[in-house]
Amino acid sequence: MTSFLRSDRSRAVAIWLFAVAALVLAMVVVGGSTRLTGSGLSITEWKPVTGAIPPLSESHWEAEFTRYRNIPQYQQLNRGMTLAEFKGIYWWEWSHRLLGRLVGLVFFVPFVVFMIRREIPRRLLLRLAGLFVLGGLQGLVGWWMVASGLVNRVYVAPERLMIHLGLAFALLGALVWTALDAWAGGARQTLPSPWGRRGLWLTGLIFFQVLLGALVAGNHAGLIYNDWPLMNGRFFPADYAGPGFWPTVAHSQAAVQLHHRLVAYLLTGVAIVFGVAAWRSSYLARDSKLLALAVTVSVLVQALLGIVTLMAVVPIGLGVAHQVMAAATLCLAVAFSWRVRRV
Structure with a gap:
């Protein structure tokens, strides 16, 4: 055949x-x-x-x-x-x-x-x-x-x-x-490396943050609470809760913005630890280290861009740039996860 x-x-x-x-x-x-x-x-x-x-x-x-x-x-x-x-x-x-x-x-x-x-x-x-x-x-x-x-x-x-x-x-x-x-x-060989799992976990966290960002966009929640780091002077917004679980997590403007902020803080911290650990690793090849560093820098730039976009009340140019940077960050994380599995 x-x-x-x-x-x-x-x-x-x-x-x-x-x-x-x-x-x-x-x-x-x-x-x-x-x-x-x-x-x-x-x-x-x-x-x-x-x-x-x-x-x-x-x-x-x-x-x-x-x-x-x-x-x-x-x-x-x-x-x-x-x-x-x-x-x-x-x-x-x-x-x-x-x-x-x-x-x-x-x-x-x-x-x-x-x-x-x-x-x-x-x-x-x-x-x-x-x-x-x-x-x-x-x-x-x-x-x-x-x-x-x-x-x-x-x-x-x-x-x-x-x-x-x-x-x-x-x-x-x-x-x-x-x-x-x-x-x-x-691949000639698939490496049983913990970095493969770490890369996928980080990719998953980035993807989850993208989903939360979509809820912010869908609720036009970037048009309110345009101060940072607090939300109208408070960490926890007064109008957080909706009439139930789903109305809160999917439809409350205050809730979806708070969730997006909190996961951004988590993702930024994880990305920094990830990048430092990858750069210091004796196991990873140089190109893998550079990819890990690129992911970390991309997450940091995206976090800064998100803050600027929010405080500027989401002008079209910044809003699109924030979305494009999210795509670039995900692609870099995917590339790292792919690379560390191969000899």
């Missing part, structure tokens, strides 16, 4: 996967800008194929605007918006969805070509299929998120935003790991 395996590595496949990861990062950037500009509900229908074509005439624009005027966000927040203003928010959301379609296309077409040319290492086939499914699921979750803001709400449900962003970051991390595998080939 003919094998799919020409070689255990493929630099072409790796470059393709890094390119897809870059597009996913671009989606995160545009998605963050879409949220910060309040544009995410401007397209009220989900048309995976025909939706790629924007309105081409004034009558089409009027039809889109009429649909938008029927949802609570327009009626409660944007009543009186002009068609020109609507076009401004529409293009943000349309661009975000177009990038999603582009990611799917850039993944699927080269995947088929590489399969035909038998350039994909067999050990990566199932993983790549899983990444394609994860990307499709991300699109479905994106619409599920938008749908939550079309009836009885003026914004999307924060927990759905958290799932949507979490899937994007999970996809980004998995693409980076798989690209590194394709670039380097199969």
Whole structure:
């Protein structure tokens, strides 16, 4: 039987996967800008194929605007918006969805070509299929998120935003790991090192902090308590508790911001200890030490950027930069975790 395996590595496949990861990062950037500009509900229908074509005439624009005027966000927040203003928010959301379609296309077409040319290492086939499914699921979750803001709400449900962003970051991390595998080939030996577990634990903590940040974003909680290190002069905000457990942890603005702050302090401390210990380790190679140091520095920069963004009341530029830095931090942690497992 003919094998799919020409070689255990493929630099072409790796470059393709890094390119897809870059597009996913671009989606995160545009998605963050879409949220910060309040544009995410401007397209009220989900048309995976025909939706790629924007309105081409004034009558089409009027039809889109009429649909938008029927949802609570327009009626409660944007009543009186002009068609020109609507076009401004529409293009943000349309661009975000177009990038999603582009990611799917850039993944699927080269995947088929590489399969035909038998350039994909067999050990990566199932993983790549899983990444394609994860990307499709991300699109479905994106619409599920938008749908939550079309009836009885003026914004999307924060927990759905958290799932949507979490899937994007999970996809980004998995693409980076798989690209590194394709670039380097199969490991000659997997090291039974405690640093592998430590790297994954740190990566998991970074990912958890990203999820908490999504709840802050979804609740617009960065627009309140804009002092630091206290919250309106108190460590524990007076309006922390909601009417129950889930309303508190997912919907209380004070609670989600406090949780994000506390985990930021924990993550910063862990990252410093992690970086110092890795640099002093006689077990790790120099490139692993440099990656560990990069993770530590990235966490520190991200923490500082978060404080500045909060105190500036989340301007669009800083808000997007904070999200991009979170993605960079996660990717560095993934790269470290991958590297320390290999000889």
